[in-house]
Amino acid sequence: MADIEKLEKLARLVRFYILEMTTRVGSGHTNSSLSAVELAVSLFSTKFRFDLKNPENPANDRIIFSKGHASPLVYALYAAYSGLTEKDLTGYRTINSPLEGHPNPRFKYADVATGSLGQGLGIGLGMALALRLAPLTQGKLSDYQLRTTNYELPTVYVLMGDGEFAEGSVWEAMEVASHYKADNLIGIVDVNRLGQSGETLLGWDVETYKKRVEAFGWQAMVIDGHDLKALVDLWTSLETGKGKPVIVIAKTVKGKGVSMLEDVNGWHGRPLPQEDFEKAVKELGNVDKSLRGKVALPDKNMKFSTRSNSIYSSSLSASLKVNFVEKVPYKINEEIATRKAYGEALTVLAEVNPLVVSLDADVKNSTYTESFNDKYPKRFYEMFIAEQNMVSVAVGMAAMGYVPFVATFGVFLTRAFDQIRMAGYSRANVKFLGSHAGVSIGEDGPSQMALQDIAMFRTIDGSTILYPADGVATWRMVQLASKNEGIFYIRTNRPATPVIYTYKEAEQFKIGGSKVVRSSSTDKLTIVACGVTLIEALRAADELKKKKVNVRVIDAYSVKPIDEKTLRKAASETNNLVITVEDHYPEGGLGDAVLNVFAQDGQVKVFKLAVAKMPKSGKPQELLDYEGISSRGIIDKILQILG
DSSP: OOOHHHHHHHHHHHHHHHHHHHHHHTOSOHHHHHTTHHHHHHHHHTTOBOOTTOTTOTTSOEEEESSGGGHHHHHHHHHHTTSSOHHHHTTTTOTTOSOOSSOOTTSTTOSSOOOSTTOHHHHHHHHHHHHHHHHHHSOSSOHHHHHHTTOOOOOEEEEEESGGGGSHHHHHHHHHHHHTTOTTEEEEEEEOSBOSSSBOSSTTOHHHHHHHHHHTTOEEEEEETTOHHHHHHHHHHOOOOSSSOEEEEEEOOTTTTOTTTTTOTTOTTOOOOHHHHHHHHHHHOOOOTTOOOOOBOOOTTOOOOOTTOHHHHHHHHHHTTSOGGGGOOOOTTOEEEHHHHHHHHHHHHHHHOTTEEEEESSOHHHHTOHHHHHHOGGGEEEOOSOHHHHHHHHHHHHHTTOEEEEEEEHHHHGGGHHHHHHHHHTTOOOEEEEESBSGGGOTTOGGGOBSSHHHHHHTSTTOEEEOOSSHHHHHHHHHHHHHSOSOEEEEOOSSEEEOOOOHHHHTTOOTTOOEEEEOOTTOOOEEEEOTHHHHHHHHHHHHHHHTTOOOEEEEOOEEESOOHHHHHHHHHHTTTEEEEEOSSOSTTSHHHHHHHHHTTTSSOEEEEEOOOSOOOSSOHHHHHHHTTOSHHHHHHHHHHHHO
16 A cells, blocks of 8 residues: 655645746746646556666556646656656746657656647557457467466556546547557546636536446546545556456546645646746645655566567568568559559558557458458458548657557548547657548549648658559558658559559669659749559650640659759750649649759749549549549640650
């Protein structure tokens, strides 16, 4: 049993650090941090298992501070448990310190970036699912060993604020977690009643929270979030592995421990001025700065690994040396939709890379990930029509060393933009597949057409955007995404298109590369296209050749980073005339990426063909014609340019 008196002293120390950090720097969320002190201290001193000297130990429990604005609590807590020094705390919110205003992986104990509310539970679910999957897929523990070594899965804890419970993404995570019986996931809700500008949706109505949580299939319990004895009893008696995820609903007081802040609106995001800080410290009483808590070490019986294990990393490295592209089954001129090629490629990739997992949002019969599900059901996760949570789950799985491929219609990824944006700050190794791109989807109409997706992904720091034109190129793009770290977006189309590349040609494709598909010494202009419009550009080039007008055609399959060298060379050899063609809105797509290359040039004229009119239902070819991005539209524009 934990020493309650010591916990009280630790709580006092943590509060002191919170106040000192925020007052020193003149910013930070003081009162939001103070409300969860007893919750955090009691957890760290009892149930939490973590090796502070080895944060990547796969046997560690994990904790996500979804209420990321309570970063003073995070850093104060780790300082009180010997993970940080008092000197470290002096860097809080300063430019050269990893102790940022909201935690992110620059801080050694943060697996992911938090601060955009409503995402932590989904990320925690992804971690919990990954921890459940690892012993099975990686073969480090047999079922027999699991039964005979008193093995217990690591637990994932997620500390949330009550304000973020208004976010729909929280409830998306809750319904999917109960569906997968993620019983190594524990959510903690800090119900301190006050949000940023006023009372939260339910205030202190903890019983309504409990009813709603239970309705979503979770085990729920209500507790006084400041009663250390009750909290210790809870943590020491709470059992996981019972078939349901758990949520602890803690009634707390915002600003607890400082009377001028307690349950007072208007202090959110504000530190105490120096004079008030001194009063608050006196109110805290004697603070023992030499005191340190202790976190128990994780289960030593746990042998399975993530990417940090050298043996497993070696086997993974060997698997990636397999000539994946040689397995491509398609022949030149064979027609296949790139979305279908994606599903087939991903299934083959899973054979050689055991870390690959597939997530889908109830469109697996359209993204062709059904074959993956059939062959590797334990590594396939149906996320249903809840794309925001799907992205968060993928981020959590990536944090545990897996390589998640997330597939849905490209248009529906746009509703998860904030989750994708935050994945970028987490430096998450997540691969996105957006199918049904552009007006070429045809009769389903504009609500189903991805027309802003390239623009969206171009804004993600460090992202890579690949847009294959045929099935063979799609296989290569899947391989490139799996072999390289970071956020990748692979864009595919609905209609079948002819295969134009051999696998030997596709092997030469690289991130930041392109392919000159048509060229001559008399080219008058360069067409830059990708995906479905590359096929249209090639048809246009063939027709123009009959009119004795030669044009160069470049497949800009790597939209980001774009192949500046090839584009500059082509422009210089084709009268400094370039035309871009894309099945995407004009803003932020391929055309703008090419314009960026020549922005400082002054010599090169760039003309953009894109989806410039409100789309409607129709045959794919009719819509390409209607928007002026078919071979006919390309020919007309080129003849106009050339006079």
